[in-house]
Amino acid sequence: MIDCLVREKDRDYCYQQVGNRSDSNVYIGAKIRKAAEIGAEGRLVKLPDTLTQSELEEEIAKLNADDDVDGIIVQLPLDCKNHIDADAVIDKIHPLKDVDGLTRENAGRLMRGELQRTIIPCTPNGCLYLVQKATAVVIDCGINVEPATEPGKKNKLYGDVDFEAAKEVAGYITPVPGGVGPMTVAMLIRNTFQQALHQAKNNLFRDFVCLLSFACS
Structure with a gap:
């Protein structure tokens, strides 16, 4: 599914859906209802589940070139019979129309802390708003x-x-000091222990293979 915010006279929303996943249908329905609450019209365009990667990328290219489209979302997982590289598809979205913040360019800027030049992904951004209330x-x-x-x-x-x-x-x-800091140290020790277990298992498997090879020679 490709969602797009279309800038028209009534600021309509356009949803292009690949296949017919039931959970995607519920999600789209919720967004259409929310669009109606702010006076926008939600439009749904279904694309067949036989769509190929190149055809899906062509659909995104059309939206990239459409000056009336402000935002594009590729809804994952795709309900498609053909194998489609979802990461490659997402990277076809113009960074300025990537409202999920999932393109490599926007994700890279986020990792570098360039918050004024990127878009924060919806869920973590929403969490920032959720903590701005009493009892959070x-x-x-x-x-x-x-x-x-x-x-x-x-x-x-x-x-x-x-x-x-x-x-x-x-x-x-959580206080500072005495909150996240000690927890981070504890997690470091925990991770070290886990990696030691992984290495021990790998070494045991390696020794077993060597022993088996020696026995068979």
Whole structure:
């Protein structure tokens, strides 16, 4: 399914769906209803499940070239009988029309922290809004250092959240220090243990293969 926000007189939404997945139908229906709530008309165009990769990319190219289309979404998974490289299809979307933030260009900018030059994917962006309400759980992953102003004093550590203000309205909030930091150290030790197990299994398999080869020679 390809979704596109079409900029017309009434700001219509256009949905192009590949195949007929029941969960996609529910999702499209919900978006059409939400579009109607803001006075927009949702339009659905179904594409056959026999569509090829090149044909799907051609559909995206048409939307890229259409100045009335503001946003394009490739709904995954695709309901198609032919093998289609979904990542390659997504990368055919013009970065300025990629409203999911999944193209390599937009994802790369996000990884580099270029938030003004990219689009934040919908789910994490929505989570940022969800925490902006009373009783929300706040997990502060930031760590900043305020140098000591007097000899003999320790540097002060603090997070990215105004802890004193947030704790008055948050349901739960992690402190800095003493919150995410110790958890990160614990996860490092856990990951090291897991990797050691993986290596032990690989070494055991390697030794077994060597022993088997020796026995068969």
